[in-house]
Amino acid sequence: MQRWGLDNPDFVPPLVELLAAIQENPYQFPEKRGALAGARAAHLAFRGRTWRLIYDVDDYAREVYVLAIGEHDEAERRR
Numbered sequence: 001m002q003r004w005g006l007d008n009p010d011f012v013p014p015l016v017e018l019l020a021a022i023q024e025n026p027y028q029f030p031e032k033r034g035a036l037a038g039a040r041a042a043h044l045a046f047r048g049r050t051w052r053l054i055y056d057v058d059d060y061a062r063e064v065y066v067l068a069i070g071e072h073d074e075a076e077r078r079r
Contacts, residue, residue, distance in 0.1 A: 001069065004046075012045045018053060026057045026064050039067060046071075 006016040013021075021028065022042060029042045032054070042053045054068040 001066070010047050011051075015044075015053075018042055018044055022053075022055065022064055026055070 001015055004011070004015070006019070007014055011018075026040070029040045031037070032039045032041055036054065039054050039056045042055070044051050044053060050072050051070060052068075052072050053066060056065045056067055057063075058065065
């Protein structure tokens with residue numbers, strides 16, 4: 001995320017807004033199935049292309065871990 005910047009206007013929504021929404025309610029985005037079971041995926045766009053932010057919620061530690069961010073298929077392969 002440092003590479004693109006949290007306030008980069010090429011992202012819709014901007015990463016800073018998406019991360020704030022995840023912080024407010026990390027369960028609002030759907031869980032993945034298959035190899036990504038248990039992780040969640042937030043949809044966003046970057047320069048008109050569909051991207052995903054894949055993250056995991058650690059209830060015990062009360063933390064959210066961003067696992068991958070990128071174009072739809074690429075982000076899901078990175079995990």
